[in-house]
Amino acid sequence: MANSMTGPDAEQGSGASTVVSLRHVSKRFSNGTLALQDMSLDIEKGDFVSLLGPSGCGKSTALRIIAGLGDTTEGQVHWPDGKPERGDIGFVFQEPTLMPWANVYDNVWLPRRLDGESRAAVTEEVTETLEMVGLGGFAKSYPRELSGGMKMRVSIARALVTKPKILLMDEPFAALDEITRFKLNDDLLHLWEAHHWTVVFVTHSVFESVYLSNRIVVMAARPGRVAEQLGNNAPHPRGEGFRTSEEYAHLCRTASEALHSALYQPEMPEDEIA
Amino acid sequence: MNVSPAERSNNARAKRAAAPSGQSNAGSTTSILEEEAVKSGPDLRAAAARRERLLRIILPVVILTAAILGWEAMVRIKEIPHYILPAPSLILETLVKDWAVLSVSLVKTLEITFAALAVAVAGGVGLAVLFTQSKWIEISFFPFAVILQVTPIIAIAPLILIYVDTIPVALLICAWIVAFFPILSNTTLGLNSADHNLRNLFQLYGATRWQTLRYLRLPAAMPYFLGGLKIAGGLALIGAIVAEFAAGSAGRGAGLAYRILESGYRLNIPRMFAALLLISVTGILIFLTFSLLSHLMLRKWHESAIKREN
Ligand SMILES: Nc1ncnc2c1ncn2[C@@H]1O[C@H](COP(=O)(O)OP(=O)(O)OP(=O)(O)O)[C@@H](O)[C@H]1O
Numbered sequence A: 001m002a003n004s005m006t007g008p009d010a011e012q013g014s015g016a017s018t019v020v021s022l023r024h025v026s027k028r029f030s031n032g033t034l035a036l037q038d039m040s041l042d043i044e045k046g047d048f049v050s051l052l053g054p055s056g057c058g059k060s061t062a063l064r065i066i067a068g069l070g071d072t073t074e075g076q077v078h079w080p081d082g083k084p085e086r087g088d089i090g091f092v093f094q095e096p097t098l099m100p101w102a103n104v105y106d107n108v109w110l111p112r113r114l115d116g117e118s119r120a121a122v123t124e125e126v127t128e129t130l131e132m133v134g135l136g137g138f139a140k141s142y143p144r145e146l147s148g149g150m151k152m153r154v155s156i157a158r159a160l161v162t163k164p165k166i167l168l169m170d171e172p173f174a175a176l177d178e179i180t181r182f183k184l185n186d187d188l189l190h191l192w193e194a195h196h197w198t199v200v201f202v203t204h205s206v207f208e209s210v211y212l213s214n215r216i217v218v219m220a221a222r223p224g225r226v227a228e229q230l231g232n233n234a235p236h237p238r239g240e241g242f243r244t245s246e247e248y249a250h251l252c253r254t255a256s257e258a259l260h261s262a263l264y265q266p267e268m269p270e271d272e273i274a
Numbered sequence B: 001m002n003v004s005p006a007e008r009s010n011n012a013r014a015k016r017a018a019a020p021s022g023q024s025n026a027g028s029t030t031s032i033l034e035e036e037a038v039k040s041g042p043d044l045r046a047a048a049a050r051r052e053r054l055l056r057i058i059l060p061v062v063i064l065t066a067a068i069l070g071w072e073a074m075v076r077i078k079e080i081p082h083y084i085l086p087a088p089s090l091i092l093e094t095l096v097k098d099w100a101v102l103s104v105s106l107v108k109t110l111e112i113t114f115a116a117l118a119v120a121v122a123g124g125v126g127l128a129v130l131f132t133q134s135k136w137i138e139i140s141f142f143p144f145a146v147i148l149q150v151t152p153i154i155a156i157a158p159l160i161l162i163y164v165d166t167i168p169v170a171l172l173i174c175a176w177i178v179a180f181f182p183i184l185s186n187t188t189l190g191l192n193s194a195d196h197n198l199r200n201l202f203q204l205y206g207a208t209r210w211q212t213l214r215y216l217r218l219p220a221a222m223p224y225f226l227g228g229l230k231i232a233g234g235l236a237l238i239g240a241i242v243a244e245f246a247a248g249s250a251g252r253g254a255g256l257a258y259r260i261l262e263s264g265y266r267l268n269i270p271r272m273f274a275a276l277l278l279i280s281v282t283g284i285l286i287f288l289t290f291s292l293l294s295h296l297m298l299r300k301w302h303e304s305a306i307k308r309e310n
């Protein structure tokens, strides 16, 4: 189907500086599953990219490869500004993945602690990050005492506390109810609007991808590959108004159609990078 | 017909909630009913909780006291001679009277028990850590641990007593062999049970092996280790006693087991029971101590220790 939306990164103006690119990446697991085949993708600085695709199409695999958790079978991950260092990558898993024995503060401190920084040395930054995700008063709480949405916020704070160059999120809100998810989507978007991080956001929700991102990468399954890329130029700040707008509905329909045609694409790899 | 499902379930709940107050005198409410009471209001809920807590203490105490009184009564009524079955009162009397001898033996046994437990903890945890660092070490050495575990201690004790000259050291080795395995196997399991995504996270942030061990694997292993410790505490005592028996039968040793043997030879049955009582009480105290320790260490976060409010 035609790429009916305008190209990527028009939003961020200067654009063109690539943070990371996947070049003809293939991944075959030892059990023979071909999870990704010949996947190429550029992530620009300040991008909010959604990876949208059906279950099992290799979204998580792609994200983990970007993070360096797991090797590629073929192809490479290229970082134009040099290999990422400790703390350059923030990763948010589908589950909160907190240490149950540590309180909120210590969980957020963890990445800095692994970098050799003492608890006292990072107090200000940890507190600031916790306030940023709306958990200012919960530093002393244990994960068990928090709701699902709050745990997810802690997980996001932990990813942000190193001030990463790129934030990778793997269906972070998939397990949450709709109301909480909308709220967290809004909060995440506001943070992104304020800080212009580079975000790669895996989701299987068309609505989420349209609402959040300025580029939607639609993936097809078996083997996993990029089926289509859609730009999304809807202006920021986005909010309730955007969610009910004609434009939003139109974008959702386009993305849905792209996803649908990716579902029924012939099982043959094809490069459709814009 | 026209009652909505939600309303219907509300009615059912109200009925069930009413039940505990009606039955409260009977003291036989089930926990399901109490859960319903929890939902139906703070008074009922507090009352139910208090009753349960009280029963938990009172019930075992009452049963135990009844059993002891029954024992005492039987001995007196049937006039059973004390060299066949001493009455509980006589056992207590003997315990007080012979305290000087018995307490020395108790200390001896406790020394062996705790020394063995300490060595078992150090060795078990140390070996478990080694096992998780390299699967080759685990594959190479795990069979030894299993062999030690499955061979009955009573069968090896005489051999150890022959090979090792100093009795306390021999006793220590015996107690250690029994206490060691639960610590090793539980801790190994715990170290390997750290959440996979958390491990990835540590990898992502370039954590060293030591950091992963210190901040991830060891805390994750804590509940398992403490579970092993509870078992090992009791086993160390058993190991120490068994070894004392083996040593005592060769005419040496001064622990509680030796006191039992000695009393047996002299047909001093009350003292035998007194020593037995001391051993049981010691075992119970060891178990309670480690249960408390486990609770204190895990109460903040682990499912097993946390009191969850719904
Ligand atoms: N560790 C693994 N070993 C073998 N096969 C794997 C492994 N991880 C993933 N796969 C396979 O690779 C394919 C892609 O998996 P991946 O988890 O990336 O999918 P996904 O797009 O994230 O799906 P979902 O939306 O359900 O999370 C699947 O077919 C899966 O079975």
Ligand SMILES: [Mg+2]
Pocket (backbone or CB within 6 Å): A059, A060, A061, A170, A171
């Ligand atoms: Mg996934």
